[in-house]
Amino acid sequence: MSRKHKRTLELVFKEPVQAGVPWKDVEALLKTLGAEISEGSGSRVRIALNGVRSVFHRTHPRKETDKGALRDMKRFLIAAGVKL
Secondary structure, eight states: OOHHHHHHHHHHHOSSOOSOEEHHHHHHHHHHTTOEEEEOSTTEEEEEETTEEEEEEOOOSSSEEOHHHHHHHHHHHHHTTOOO
């Protein structure tokens, strides 16, 4: 895992939740972790990692992920067995 991906993972797990993490960085982290990412309808993105599945909304028009989505992403990663 690259330094950038580790930093993104740290930002996802950071408490209190950090605002302003670019969605493209979160997607790159997921791909590095081995997640399967597929497009849904509209801005939906289906993600499967270690047998855990979830649907997220790709951010628009802003590029940054909001706090609620980062909280959900943290829960998803924990459920998939990812640790900081």
